[in-house]
Amino acid sequence: MTATTATEGKHRRGKKPGVTPLEAEGLRLGFLMSLPAQLLLLFIVVFPLLMQVYVSLTYWGPLDGESWIYAYSSLNWFDNYGELFADGRFWGSIGRTLLIVVVCVPIEFLLGLGLATLFVDRFPGRRIFYSILLTPMMIVPAVAGYMFFMMFQSTGPLNDLFSRITGLTVDFVWLSDNDLAIVAVMIADIWQWTPLMFLILLAGMMGVPEDQLKAATLLGANAWQRFWRIVLPKMKMVMIIALVLRAVECFKIFDLLFVMTKGGPGIQTESISLYIYKLTFADLEWSYVAALGLFMLIALSLLAWVGLVAMQRAQARAQAPGGAEA
Protein backbone atom coordinates (compact mmCIF):
# COMPACT_ATOMS: atom_id res chain seq x y z
CA MET A 1 0.00 0.00 0.00
CA THR A 2 2.73 2.44 0.98
CA ALA A 3 4.74 1.29 -2.00
CA THR A 4 1.88 2.12 -4.34
CA THR A 5 1.51 5.59 -2.89
CA ALA A 6 5.17 6.28 -3.42
CA THR A 7 5.37 5.15 -7.04
CA GLU A 8 2.02 6.60 -8.04
CA GLY A 9 3.01 9.88 -6.41
CA LYS A 10 5.84 10.04 -8.89
CA HIS A 11 3.37 9.56 -11.75
CA ARG A 12 1.36 12.58 -10.92
CA ARG A 13 4.26 14.93 -10.49
CA GLY A 14 6.07 13.84 -13.64
CA LYS A 15 3.05 13.62 -15.88
CA LYS A 16 4.41 15.53 -18.89
CA PRO A 17 7.91 14.30 -19.63
CA GLY A 18 8.66 11.38 -17.30
CA VAL A 19 5.74 9.02 -17.78
CA THR A 20 7.08 5.60 -18.67
CA PRO A 21 5.03 3.48 -21.07
CA LEU A 22 4.22 1.17 -18.16
CA GLU A 23 2.86 4.02 -16.05
CA ALA A 24 0.89 5.38 -18.95
CA GLU A 25 -0.58 1.93 -19.46
CA GLY A 26 -1.57 1.86 -15.78
CA LEU A 27 -3.31 5.21 -15.99
CA ARG A 28 -5.13 4.18 -19.13
CA LEU A 29 -6.25 0.88 -17.62
CA GLY A 30 -7.26 2.62 -14.38
CA PHE A 31 -9.39 5.04 -16.36
CA LEU A 32 -11.09 2.21 -18.24
CA MET A 33 -11.66 0.18 -15.09
CA SER A 34 -13.20 3.03 -13.13
CA LEU A 35 -15.36 4.05 -16.08
CA PRO A 36 -18.34 1.72 -15.39
CA ALA A 37 -18.60 2.93 -11.80
CA GLN A 38 -18.35 6.57 -12.90
CA LEU A 39 -21.02 6.06 -15.55
CA LEU A 40 -23.37 4.38 -13.09
CA LEU A 41 -22.88 7.28 -10.66
CA LEU A 42 -23.54 9.77 -13.43
CA PHE A 43 -26.67 7.84 -14.35
CA ILE A 44 -28.04 7.57 -10.82
CA VAL A 45 -26.80 10.79 -9.18
CA VAL A 46 -26.25 13.65 -11.59
CA PHE A 47 -29.14 13.22 -13.99
CA PRO A 48 -31.81 12.33 -11.38
CA LEU A 49 -30.69 15.19 -9.17
CA LEU A 50 -31.21 17.72 -11.94
CA MET A 51 -34.57 16.15 -12.67
CA GLN A 52 -35.55 16.30 -9.03
CA VAL A 53 -34.68 20.00 -8.78
CA TYR A 54 -36.70 20.70 -11.94
CA VAL A 55 -39.81 18.74 -10.90
CA SER A 56 -39.72 20.14 -7.37
CA LEU A 57 -40.26 23.64 -8.77
CA THR A 58 -43.57 22.70 -10.40
CA TYR A 59 -46.96 21.17 -9.60
CA TRP A 60 -46.32 18.21 -11.91
CA GLY A 61 -47.83 14.84 -10.99
CA PRO A 62 -47.86 11.44 -12.70
CA LEU A 63 -51.54 11.76 -13.59
CA ASP A 64 -51.16 15.09 -15.38
CA GLY A 65 -51.17 13.27 -18.69
CA GLU A 66 -48.03 15.12 -19.69
CA SER A 67 -44.47 13.87 -19.64
CA TRP A 68 -42.33 15.31 -16.86
CA ILE A 69 -40.42 17.22 -19.55
CA TYR A 70 -43.36 19.62 -19.87
CA ALA A 71 -43.59 20.14 -16.11
CA TYR A 72 -42.62 23.79 -16.63
CA SER A 73 -46.20 24.54 -17.67
CA SER A 74 -47.14 24.37 -13.99
CA LEU A 75 -44.03 26.12 -12.74
CA ASN A 76 -44.51 27.53 -9.24
CA TRP A 77 -40.92 28.25 -8.18
CA PHE A 78 -40.70 27.65 -4.46
CA ASP A 79 -44.32 26.98 -3.50
CA ASN A 80 -43.58 23.34 -2.65
CA TYR A 81 -40.74 24.38 -0.39
CA GLY A 82 -42.91 26.97 1.34
CA GLU A 83 -45.55 24.32 1.83
CA LEU A 84 -43.21 21.87 3.52
CA PHE A 85 -42.35 24.30 6.30
CA ALA A 86 -46.03 24.50 7.18
CA ASP A 87 -46.59 20.75 6.80
CA GLY A 88 -47.26 19.52 10.33
CA ARG A 89 -47.42 15.91 9.24
CA PHE A 90 -43.93 16.16 7.74
CA TRP A 91 -42.39 17.61 10.90
CA GLY A 92 -44.36 15.14 12.99
CA SER A 93 -42.96 12.24 11.02
CA ILE A 94 -39.44 13.65 11.34
CA GLY A 95 -39.92 13.92 15.09
CA ARG A 96 -41.23 10.36 15.31
CA THR A 97 -38.32 9.04 13.26
CA LEU A 98 -35.86 10.87 15.47
CA LEU A 99 -37.61 9.48 18.55
CA ILE A 100 -37.13 5.96 17.21
CA VAL A 101 -33.46 6.69 16.47
CA VAL A 102 -32.85 8.29 19.86
CA VAL A 103 -34.48 5.44 21.76
CA CYS A 104 -33.38 2.43 19.71
CA VAL A 105 -29.78 3.24 18.80
CA PRO A 106 -28.52 3.82 22.37
CA ILE A 107 -30.34 0.74 23.67
CA GLU A 108 -28.91 -1.36 20.84
CA PHE A 109 -25.50 0.11 21.56
CA LEU A 110 -25.59 -0.66 25.29
CA LEU A 111 -26.97 -4.16 24.81
CA GLY A 112 -24.40 -4.83 22.09
CA LEU A 113 -21.60 -3.52 24.28
CA GLY A 114 -22.73 -5.65 27.20
CA LEU A 115 -22.92 -8.76 25.04
CA ALA A 116 -19.52 -8.00 23.54
CA THR A 117 -17.87 -7.84 26.97
CA LEU A 118 -19.29 -11.32 27.66
CA PHE A 119 -17.69 -12.65 24.49
CA VAL A 120 -14.20 -11.15 24.73
CA ASP A 121 -12.44 -14.18 26.12
CA ARG A 122 -12.81 -17.77 25.07
CA PHE A 123 -15.26 -20.14 26.70
CA PRO A 124 -16.84 -23.41 25.62
CA GLY A 125 -19.66 -22.84 23.15
CA ARG A 126 -18.53 -19.34 22.23
CA ARG A 127 -18.67 -19.90 18.45
CA ILE A 128 -22.12 -21.41 18.39
CA PHE A 129 -23.62 -18.75 20.69
CA TYR A 130 -21.98 -16.08 18.59
CA SER A 131 -23.58 -17.45 15.41
CA ILE A 132 -27.00 -17.71 17.01
CA LEU A 133 -26.86 -14.17 18.38
CA LEU A 134 -25.99 -12.80 14.93
CA THR A 135 -28.96 -14.34 13.11
CA PRO A 136 -31.54 -11.55 13.65
CA MET A 137 -29.61 -9.06 11.52
CA MET A 138 -29.43 -11.53 8.64
CA ILE A 139 -33.15 -12.12 8.50
CA VAL A 140 -34.86 -10.12 5.75
CA PRO A 141 -36.23 -7.01 7.53
CA ALA A 142 -39.67 -7.44 5.98
CA VAL A 143 -39.78 -11.01 7.31
CA ALA A 144 -38.56 -9.89 10.74
CA GLY A 145 -41.35 -7.32 10.66
CA TYR A 146 -43.81 -10.07 9.93
CA MET A 147 -42.44 -12.18 12.80
CA PHE A 148 -43.16 -9.36 15.19
CA PHE A 149 -46.48 -8.65 13.54
CA MET A 150 -47.45 -12.19 14.58
CA MET A 151 -45.88 -11.88 18.02
CA PHE A 152 -47.78 -8.70 18.82
CA GLN A 153 -51.24 -9.81 17.73
CA SER A 154 -53.75 -9.50 20.58
CA THR A 155 -54.46 -13.21 20.06
CA GLY A 156 -50.79 -13.94 19.57
CA PRO A 157 -48.02 -15.61 21.55
CA LEU A 158 -46.74 -12.61 23.50
CA ASN A 159 -50.03 -11.89 25.24
CA ASP A 160 -50.42 -15.61 25.80
CA LEU A 161 -46.99 -15.74 27.42
CA PHE A 162 -47.71 -12.75 29.65
CA SER A 163 -51.07 -14.23 30.62
CA ARG A 164 -49.46 -17.46 31.70
CA ILE A 165 -46.73 -15.72 33.66
CA THR A 166 -49.01 -13.26 35.46
CA GLY A 167 -52.09 -15.46 35.70
CA LEU A 168 -54.23 -12.57 34.44
CA THR A 169 -55.80 -12.19 31.04
CA VAL A 170 -53.41 -9.94 29.15
CA ASP A 171 -54.92 -8.75 25.89
CA PHE A 172 -52.99 -5.72 24.72
CA VAL A 173 -53.85 -4.69 21.21
CA TRP A 174 -50.21 -3.75 20.68
CA LEU A 175 -50.25 -2.67 17.07
CA SER A 176 -53.41 -0.58 17.14
CA ASP A 177 -52.76 1.07 20.48
CA ASN A 178 -51.79 4.75 20.31
CA ASP A 179 -48.83 4.38 22.65
CA LEU A 180 -47.93 0.70 22.44
CA ALA A 181 -47.62 0.56 18.65
CA ILE A 182 -44.42 2.57 18.53
CA VAL A 183 -43.03 0.58 21.47
CA ALA A 184 -43.70 -2.64 19.55
CA VAL A 185 -41.86 -1.26 16.52
CA MET A 186 -38.93 -0.20 18.69
CA ILE A 187 -38.75 -3.66 20.26
CA ALA A 188 -38.62 -5.22 16.79
CA ASP A 189 -35.90 -2.80 15.68
CA ILE A 190 -33.85 -3.47 18.81
CA TRP A 191 -34.26 -7.21 18.35
CA GLN A 192 -33.05 -7.05 14.79
CA TRP A 193 -30.16 -4.60 15.09
CA THR A 194 -28.58 -5.21 18.49
CA PRO A 195 -26.59 -8.03 16.82
CA LEU A 196 -25.01 -5.49 14.45
CA MET A 197 -23.76 -3.43 17.40
CA PHE A 198 -22.60 -6.61 19.09
CA LEU A 199 -20.69 -7.70 15.99
CA ILE A 200 -18.93 -4.38 15.45
CA LEU A 201 -18.19 -3.67 19.11
CA LEU A 202 -16.86 -7.17 19.71
CA ALA A 203 -14.51 -6.78 16.74
CA GLY A 204 -13.32 -3.50 18.22
CA MET A 205 -12.92 -4.99 21.67
CA MET A 206 -10.86 -7.89 20.35
CA GLY A 207 -8.48 -5.29 18.92
CA VAL A 208 -7.63 -3.84 22.35
CA PRO A 209 -4.04 -4.92 23.04
CA GLU A 210 -3.92 -7.63 25.66
CA ASP A 211 -0.53 -6.71 27.13
CA GLN A 212 -1.88 -3.31 28.22
CA LEU A 213 -4.72 -5.02 30.04
CA LYS A 214 -2.29 -7.40 31.70
CA ALA A 215 -0.03 -4.54 32.73
CA ALA A 216 -3.00 -2.71 34.21
CA THR A 217 -4.02 -5.82 36.13
CA LEU A 218 -0.52 -6.13 37.52
CA LEU A 219 -0.68 -2.51 38.62
CA GLY A 220 -3.82 -3.35 40.55
CA ALA A 221 -6.57 -1.94 38.33
CA ASN A 222 -9.89 -3.74 38.75
CA ALA A 223 -12.13 -4.82 35.88
CA TRP A 224 -14.21 -1.67 36.03
CA GLN A 225 -11.14 0.60 35.90
CA ARG A 226 -9.62 -1.41 33.07
CA PHE A 227 -12.85 -1.08 31.13
CA TRP A 228 -13.12 2.70 31.59
CA ARG A 229 -9.45 3.58 31.31
CA ILE A 230 -8.18 1.23 28.61
CA VAL A 231 -10.97 -0.49 26.67
CA LEU A 232 -13.26 2.50 26.18
CA PRO A 233 -10.65 5.01 24.97
CA LYS A 234 -9.19 2.45 22.58
CA MET A 235 -12.61 1.73 21.17
CA LYS A 236 -13.73 5.32 20.63
CA MET A 237 -13.45 5.21 16.84
CA VAL A 238 -15.19 1.84 16.62
CA MET A 239 -18.02 3.11 18.78
CA ILE A 240 -18.45 6.21 16.66
CA ILE A 241 -18.55 4.09 13.49
CA ALA A 242 -21.13 1.74 15.00
CA LEU A 243 -23.34 4.57 16.25
CA VAL A 244 -23.18 6.58 13.02
CA LEU A 245 -23.89 3.55 10.82
CA ARG A 246 -26.83 2.49 12.91
CA ALA A 247 -28.25 6.01 13.26
CA VAL A 248 -28.10 6.57 9.51
CA GLU A 249 -29.83 3.23 8.82
CA CYS A 250 -32.38 3.67 11.61
CA PHE A 251 -33.36 7.08 10.25
CA LYS A 252 -34.41 5.34 7.02
CA ILE A 253 -36.64 2.87 8.91
CA PHE A 254 -39.37 1.59 6.60
CA ASP A 255 -39.67 -2.18 6.13
CA LEU A 256 -40.43 -3.05 9.76
CA LEU A 257 -42.95 -0.25 10.09
CA PHE A 258 -44.63 -0.90 6.79
CA VAL A 259 -45.18 -4.55 7.61
CA MET A 260 -46.10 -4.10 11.27
CA THR A 261 -48.30 -1.01 11.43
CA LYS A 262 -48.32 0.81 8.06
CA GLY A 263 -47.80 3.92 10.18
CA GLY A 264 -50.97 3.34 12.17
CA PRO A 265 -52.97 3.66 14.26
CA GLY A 266 -53.72 6.89 12.41
CA ILE A 267 -50.25 8.35 11.93
CA GLN A 268 -48.95 7.33 15.37
CA THR A 269 -45.98 5.38 13.98
CA GLU A 270 -45.53 7.16 10.66
CA SER A 271 -41.82 7.62 9.99
CA ILE A 272 -40.47 10.03 7.42
CA SER A 273 -39.93 7.26 4.86
CA LEU A 274 -43.46 6.00 5.38
CA TYR A 275 -44.92 9.50 5.01
CA ILE A 276 -43.06 10.01 1.75
CA TYR A 277 -44.23 6.59 0.56
CA LYS A 278 -47.86 7.51 1.23
CA LEU A 279 -47.48 10.89 -0.48
CA THR A 280 -46.00 9.13 -3.50
CA PHE A 281 -48.50 6.33 -3.89
CA ALA A 282 -51.70 7.44 -2.19
CA ASP A 283 -51.64 11.17 -2.87
CA LEU A 284 -49.49 11.11 -6.03
CA GLU A 285 -47.96 14.47 -5.12
CA TRP A 286 -44.68 13.76 -6.85
CA SER A 287 -43.47 17.33 -7.21
CA TYR A 288 -44.03 17.94 -3.50
CA VAL A 289 -42.19 14.70 -2.68
CA ALA A 290 -39.33 15.86 -4.90
CA ALA A 291 -39.11 19.08 -2.89
CA LEU A 292 -39.29 17.19 0.42
CA GLY A 293 -36.58 14.80 -0.74
CA LEU A 294 -34.29 17.63 -1.82
CA PHE A 295 -34.81 19.42 1.46
CA MET A 296 -33.81 16.27 3.34
CA LEU A 297 -30.86 15.72 1.01
CA ILE A 298 -29.52 19.16 1.83
CA ALA A 299 -30.23 18.84 5.56
CA LEU A 300 -28.58 15.41 5.82
CA SER A 301 -25.57 16.51 3.75
CA LEU A 302 -25.05 19.46 6.07
CA LEU A 303 -25.31 17.14 9.05
CA ALA A 304 -22.84 14.69 7.52
CA TRP A 305 -20.45 17.53 6.74
CA VAL A 306 -20.63 18.91 10.28
CA GLY A 307 -20.05 15.41 11.64
CA LEU A 308 -17.08 14.85 9.35
CA VAL A 309 -15.44 18.13 10.34
CA ALA A 310 -16.03 17.40 14.03
CA MET A 311 -14.48 13.98 13.65
CA GLN A 312 -11.42 15.33 11.83
CA ARG A 313 -10.97 17.92 14.59
CA ALA A 314 -11.23 15.23 17.25
CA GLN A 315 -8.68 13.12 15.40
CA ALA A 316 -6.29 16.05 15.06
CA ARG A 317 -6.67 16.77 18.77
CA ALA A 318 -5.99 13.14 19.66
CA GLN A 319 -2.84 13.12 17.54
CA ALA A 320 -1.52 16.41 18.89
CA PRO A 321 1.21 15.98 21.54
CA GLY A 322 -0.25 15.94 25.01
CA GLY A 323 -3.77 15.53 23.66
CA ALA A 324 -3.61 11.76 23.53
CA GLU A 325 -5.38 9.77 26.19
CA ALA A 326 -3.11 8.00 28.65
Add this chain to the structure above:
Amino acid sequence: MFGSRPVYNSVRYLLILLAVVIVLIPTVWMGTMAFKPFPEWTTATGELSWLPKNPTWGNFEYIFTGQTADLLVTLDRTAERPILASLITAVLGTAIAVIVGTLGAYAVSRFRVGNNLPLSVLQLRLFPPLAVMIPVMIMWSFLGMVDTWWGLSLIYGIVTLPFAFWLMKTFFDEVPVEIEEAALVEGCSRFRVFWKVTLPMVKAALASTCLFVFILNWSDYLIALLLTRKDWVTIPVYMNSLASAMGGQMYGCKAALGLIAAIPPVVFGIAIQKYLVRGLTFGALKQ
Protein backbone atom coordinates in the same frame (compact mmCIF):
# COMPACT_ATOMS: atom_id res chain seq x y z
CA MET B 1 -10.61 -9.32 30.46
CA PHE B 2 -12.33 -10.10 33.77
CA GLY B 3 -10.35 -13.17 34.68
CA SER B 4 -11.99 -16.55 35.02
CA ARG B 5 -13.91 -16.65 38.27
CA PRO B 6 -16.60 -19.34 38.54
CA VAL B 7 -19.25 -16.79 39.61
CA TYR B 8 -18.59 -14.61 36.61
CA ASN B 9 -18.67 -17.62 34.32
CA SER B 10 -22.05 -18.83 35.49
CA VAL B 11 -23.50 -15.32 35.30
CA ARG B 12 -22.12 -15.04 31.82
CA TYR B 13 -23.74 -18.28 30.68
CA LEU B 14 -27.02 -17.19 32.24
CA LEU B 15 -26.98 -13.84 30.42
CA ILE B 16 -25.99 -15.42 27.11
CA LEU B 17 -28.73 -18.00 27.42
CA LEU B 18 -31.22 -15.23 28.10
CA ALA B 19 -30.07 -13.41 24.95
CA VAL B 20 -30.29 -16.63 22.94
CA VAL B 21 -33.84 -17.23 24.15
CA ILE B 22 -34.87 -13.69 23.20
CA VAL B 23 -33.31 -14.12 19.76
CA LEU B 24 -35.00 -17.46 19.25
CA ILE B 25 -38.56 -16.71 20.42
CA PRO B 26 -39.76 -14.84 17.28
CA THR B 27 -37.68 -17.04 15.00
CA VAL B 28 -39.02 -20.27 16.45
CA TRP B 29 -42.54 -18.90 16.44
CA MET B 30 -42.33 -18.28 12.71
CA GLY B 31 -40.56 -21.58 12.08
CA THR B 32 -43.21 -23.62 13.87
CA MET B 33 -46.06 -21.49 12.54
CA ALA B 34 -45.08 -22.56 9.04
CA PHE B 35 -46.02 -26.15 9.96
CA LYS B 36 -49.19 -25.41 11.89
CA PRO B 37 -52.62 -26.14 10.44
CA PHE B 38 -55.19 -23.35 10.37
CA PRO B 39 -56.85 -24.02 13.80
CA GLU B 40 -53.57 -23.54 15.63
CA TRP B 41 -52.66 -20.13 14.17
CA THR B 42 -54.00 -17.82 16.91
CA THR B 43 -56.16 -18.01 19.99
CA ALA B 44 -58.95 -16.60 17.85
CA THR B 45 -58.99 -19.64 15.58
CA GLY B 46 -58.32 -22.18 18.29
CA GLU B 47 -55.84 -22.88 21.01
CA LEU B 48 -52.36 -21.42 21.01
CA SER B 49 -49.44 -23.78 21.23
CA TRP B 50 -45.72 -23.23 20.78
CA LEU B 51 -45.18 -26.45 18.91
CA PRO B 52 -47.52 -27.62 16.17
CA LYS B 53 -49.84 -30.32 17.55
CA ASN B 54 -50.66 -31.66 14.12
CA PRO B 55 -47.67 -30.65 11.99
CA THR B 56 -48.52 -30.30 8.32
CA TRP B 57 -47.00 -29.31 4.98
CA GLY B 58 -50.34 -27.70 4.11
CA ASN B 59 -49.02 -24.14 4.25
CA PHE B 60 -46.24 -24.85 1.77
CA GLU B 61 -48.65 -26.79 -0.41
CA TYR B 62 -51.02 -23.83 -0.39
CA ILE B 63 -48.50 -21.19 -1.44
CA PHE B 64 -47.13 -23.37 -4.22
CA THR B 65 -50.29 -24.96 -5.60
CA GLY B 66 -52.93 -22.49 -4.47
CA GLN B 67 -55.01 -25.12 -2.76
CA THR B 68 -55.06 -27.03 0.50
CA ALA B 69 -57.59 -28.97 2.55
CA ASP B 70 -57.92 -26.40 5.36
CA LEU B 71 -58.57 -23.26 3.36
CA LEU B 72 -61.55 -22.77 1.13
CA VAL B 73 -60.27 -19.88 -0.94
CA THR B 74 -57.93 -20.83 -3.76
CA LEU B 75 -54.90 -18.67 -4.33
CA ASP B 76 -54.74 -17.21 -7.83
CA ARG B 77 -51.06 -16.29 -7.75
CA THR B 78 -48.67 -18.80 -6.29
CA ALA B 79 -45.21 -18.29 -4.82
CA GLU B 80 -42.87 -19.79 -7.45
CA ARG B 81 -42.78 -16.67 -9.54
CA PRO B 82 -41.91 -14.23 -6.72
CA ILE B 83 -39.24 -16.63 -5.48
CA LEU B 84 -37.79 -16.83 -8.98
CA ALA B 85 -37.97 -13.04 -9.31
CA SER B 86 -36.14 -12.57 -6.01
CA LEU B 87 -33.45 -15.02 -7.08
CA ILE B 88 -32.91 -13.64 -10.57
CA THR B 89 -32.82 -9.97 -9.60
CA ALA B 90 -30.68 -10.54 -6.50
CA VAL B 91 -28.15 -12.60 -8.48
CA LEU B 92 -27.98 -10.17 -11.40
CA GLY B 93 -27.86 -7.16 -9.08
CA THR B 94 -24.99 -8.81 -7.24
CA ALA B 95 -23.19 -9.46 -10.52
CA ILE B 96 -23.48 -5.80 -11.55
CA ALA B 97 -22.37 -4.47 -8.16
CA VAL B 98 -19.45 -6.87 -7.82
CA ILE B 99 -18.13 -6.49 -11.38
CA VAL B 100 -18.37 -2.70 -11.46
CA GLY B 101 -17.20 -2.43 -7.85
CA THR B 102 -14.22 -4.73 -8.34
CA LEU B 103 -12.99 -2.90 -11.44
CA GLY B 104 -13.42 0.50 -9.80
CA ALA B 105 -11.79 -0.66 -6.57
CA TYR B 106 -8.74 -1.96 -8.44
CA ALA B 107 -8.39 1.30 -10.35
CA VAL B 108 -8.48 3.32 -7.14
CA SER B 109 -6.31 0.92 -5.16
CA ARG B 110 -3.54 0.56 -7.75
CA PHE B 111 -3.55 3.48 -10.13
CA ARG B 112 -5.11 6.20 -7.94
CA VAL B 113 -7.53 6.86 -10.76
CA GLY B 114 -11.08 7.85 -9.88
CA ASN B 115 -10.31 9.21 -6.44
CA ASN B 116 -13.81 10.65 -6.20
CA LEU B 117 -15.26 7.14 -6.15
CA PRO B 118 -14.78 6.14 -2.48
CA LEU B 119 -16.79 9.07 -1.17
CA SER B 120 -19.26 9.34 -4.05
CA VAL B 121 -20.39 5.74 -3.67
CA LEU B 122 -20.78 6.22 0.08
CA GLN B 123 -23.27 9.01 -0.61
CA LEU B 124 -25.53 6.40 -2.14
CA ARG B 125 -26.00 4.94 1.34
CA LEU B 126 -26.46 8.16 3.32
CA PHE B 127 -29.87 9.29 2.14
CA PRO B 128 -33.20 7.57 2.71
CA PRO B 129 -33.96 5.95 -0.66
CA LEU B 130 -37.44 7.41 -0.65
CA ALA B 131 -36.09 10.96 -0.63
CA VAL B 132 -34.45 10.37 -4.01
CA MET B 133 -36.84 7.90 -5.57
CA ILE B 134 -39.10 10.27 -7.54
CA PRO B 135 -36.66 10.92 -10.40
CA VAL B 136 -35.63 7.26 -10.38
CA MET B 137 -39.26 6.22 -10.75
CA ILE B 138 -39.76 8.72 -13.56
CA MET B 139 -36.62 7.51 -15.31
CA TRP B 140 -37.50 3.87 -14.88
CA SER B 141 -40.94 4.32 -16.38
CA PHE B 142 -39.52 6.53 -19.16
CA LEU B 143 -37.05 3.76 -20.06
CA GLY B 144 -39.71 1.04 -19.73
CA MET B 145 -37.88 -0.59 -16.84
CA VAL B 146 -40.66 -0.65 -14.25
CA ASP B 147 -41.68 -4.20 -13.36
CA THR B 148 -38.94 -5.84 -15.43
CA TRP B 149 -36.10 -8.08 -14.32
CA TRP B 150 -33.43 -5.87 -15.83
CA GLY B 151 -34.80 -2.70 -14.26
CA LEU B 152 -34.87 -4.18 -10.78
CA SER B 153 -31.46 -5.84 -11.21
CA LEU B 154 -29.91 -2.57 -12.37
CA ILE B 155 -31.12 -0.60 -9.35
CA TYR B 156 -30.03 -3.41 -7.02
CA GLY B 157 -26.60 -3.31 -8.60
CA ILE B 158 -26.42 0.43 -8.02
CA VAL B 159 -27.56 0.50 -4.39
CA THR B 160 -25.19 -2.28 -3.33
CA LEU B 161 -22.25 -0.95 -5.36
CA PRO B 162 -20.83 0.93 -2.32
CA PHE B 163 -20.49 -2.30 -0.33
CA ALA B 164 -18.89 -4.22 -3.19
CA PHE B 165 -16.54 -1.34 -3.99
CA TRP B 166 -15.34 -0.80 -0.42
CA LEU B 167 -14.97 -4.48 0.39
CA MET B 168 -12.93 -5.17 -2.73
CA LYS B 169 -10.84 -2.05 -2.21
CA THR B 170 -9.74 -3.22 1.24
CA PHE B 171 -8.91 -6.64 -0.20
CA PHE B 172 -6.85 -5.17 -3.06
CA ASP B 173 -5.06 -2.85 -0.63
CA GLU B 174 -3.89 -5.92 1.24
CA VAL B 175 -2.33 -7.60 -1.79
CA PRO B 176 1.38 -6.67 -1.82
CA VAL B 177 2.28 -4.75 -5.00
CA GLU B 178 5.65 -6.53 -5.15
CA ILE B 179 3.96 -9.66 -6.52
CA GLU B 180 2.35 -7.65 -9.32
CA GLU B 181 5.58 -5.84 -10.02
CA ALA B 182 7.37 -9.16 -10.44
CA ALA B 183 4.81 -10.20 -13.04
CA LEU B 184 5.19 -6.83 -14.79
CA VAL B 185 8.94 -7.34 -15.03
CA GLU B 186 8.26 -10.65 -16.73
CA GLY B 187 6.49 -8.70 -19.43
CA CYS B 188 2.81 -9.16 -18.58
CA SER B 189 0.47 -6.36 -19.51
CA ARG B 190 -1.22 -4.48 -16.66
CA PHE B 191 -4.57 -6.03 -17.41
CA ARG B 192 -3.07 -9.52 -17.55
CA VAL B 193 -1.51 -8.94 -14.15
CA PHE B 194 -4.91 -7.96 -12.76
CA TRP B 195 -6.68 -10.87 -14.40
CA LYS B 196 -4.11 -13.64 -13.93
CA VAL B 197 -2.24 -12.62 -10.78
CA THR B 198 -4.26 -10.34 -8.50
CA LEU B 199 -7.76 -11.64 -9.08
CA PRO B 200 -6.88 -15.29 -8.34
CA MET B 201 -5.22 -14.12 -5.12
CA VAL B 202 -8.42 -12.48 -3.86
CA LYS B 203 -10.66 -15.31 -5.09
CA ALA B 204 -11.97 -16.23 -1.64
CA ALA B 205 -12.53 -12.59 -0.76
CA LEU B 206 -14.37 -12.07 -4.04
CA ALA B 207 -16.68 -15.00 -3.27
CA SER B 208 -17.42 -13.59 0.18
CA THR B 209 -18.17 -10.20 -1.35
CA CYS B 210 -20.63 -11.85 -3.72
CA LEU B 211 -22.44 -13.60 -0.89
CA PHE B 212 -22.49 -10.44 1.20
CA VAL B 213 -23.95 -8.34 -1.62
CA PHE B 214 -26.42 -11.10 -2.44
CA ILE B 215 -27.73 -11.02 1.14
CA LEU B 216 -28.26 -7.27 0.86
CA ASN B 217 -30.11 -7.55 -2.45
CA TRP B 218 -32.18 -10.47 -1.27
CA SER B 219 -33.20 -8.47 1.83
CA ASP B 220 -34.63 -5.55 -0.08
CA TYR B 221 -38.29 -4.72 0.23
CA LEU B 222 -38.71 -1.02 -0.44
CA ILE B 223 -37.20 -0.86 -3.93
CA ALA B 224 -39.19 -3.83 -5.18
CA LEU B 225 -42.28 -2.21 -3.71
CA LEU B 226 -41.62 0.96 -5.71
CA LEU B 227 -40.41 -0.48 -8.99
CA THR B 228 -42.44 -3.66 -9.53
CA ARG B 229 -46.15 -4.06 -10.09
CA LYS B 230 -47.13 -7.61 -10.94
CA ASP B 231 -44.80 -9.74 -13.04
CA TRP B 232 -41.59 -9.24 -11.08
CA VAL B 233 -42.75 -8.69 -7.51
CA THR B 234 -40.23 -10.23 -5.11
CA ILE B 235 -40.91 -12.46 -2.09
CA PRO B 236 -41.48 -9.72 0.54
CA VAL B 237 -43.82 -7.76 -1.71
CA TYR B 238 -45.76 -10.89 -2.60
CA MET B 239 -45.83 -11.95 1.04
CA ASN B 240 -47.36 -8.69 2.17
CA SER B 241 -49.95 -8.73 -0.60
CA LEU B 242 -51.06 -12.20 0.46
CA ALA B 243 -52.90 -10.82 3.48
CA SER B 244 -54.67 -7.94 1.82
CA ALA B 245 -55.95 -10.12 -0.98
CA MET B 246 -57.57 -12.63 1.35
CA GLY B 247 -59.15 -10.41 3.96
CA GLY B 248 -57.95 -12.39 6.94
CA GLN B 249 -54.36 -12.89 7.97
CA MET B 250 -52.74 -15.92 6.38
CA TYR B 251 -50.40 -16.56 9.29
CA GLY B 252 -49.28 -20.08 8.47
CA CYS B 253 -48.81 -19.48 4.75
CA LYS B 254 -46.92 -16.25 5.25
CA ALA B 255 -44.73 -17.88 7.87
CA ALA B 256 -43.93 -20.67 5.40
CA LEU B 257 -42.95 -18.06 2.82
CA GLY B 258 -41.01 -16.09 5.43
CA LEU B 259 -39.07 -19.19 6.33
CA ILE B 260 -38.13 -19.72 2.69
CA ALA B 261 -37.00 -16.08 2.45
CA ALA B 262 -35.07 -16.19 5.73
CA ILE B 263 -32.98 -19.28 5.13
CA PRO B 264 -30.53 -18.24 2.33
CA PRO B 265 -29.24 -15.06 4.00
CA VAL B 266 -28.81 -16.75 7.37
CA VAL B 267 -26.85 -19.63 5.83
CA PHE B 268 -24.69 -17.32 3.70
CA GLY B 269 -24.24 -14.92 6.60
CA ILE B 270 -22.84 -17.64 8.82
CA ALA B 271 -20.60 -18.78 5.96
CA ILE B 272 -18.99 -15.35 5.60
CA GLN B 273 -18.98 -14.40 9.29
CA LYS B 274 -15.29 -13.54 9.04
CA TYR B 275 -15.97 -10.68 6.65
CA LEU B 276 -19.23 -9.36 8.06
CA VAL B 277 -17.65 -6.59 10.12
CA ARG B 278 -15.53 -5.42 7.23
CA GLY B 279 -18.49 -5.47 4.85
CA LEU B 280 -20.93 -3.70 7.14
CA THR B 281 -18.50 -0.93 8.08
CA PHE B 282 -17.33 -0.34 4.48
CA GLY B 283 -13.89 -1.70 5.30
CA ALA B 284 -13.33 0.73 8.17
CA LEU B 285 -12.96 -2.18 10.59
CA LYS B 286 -11.40 -5.56 10.15
CA GLN B 287 -11.87 -8.61 12.27
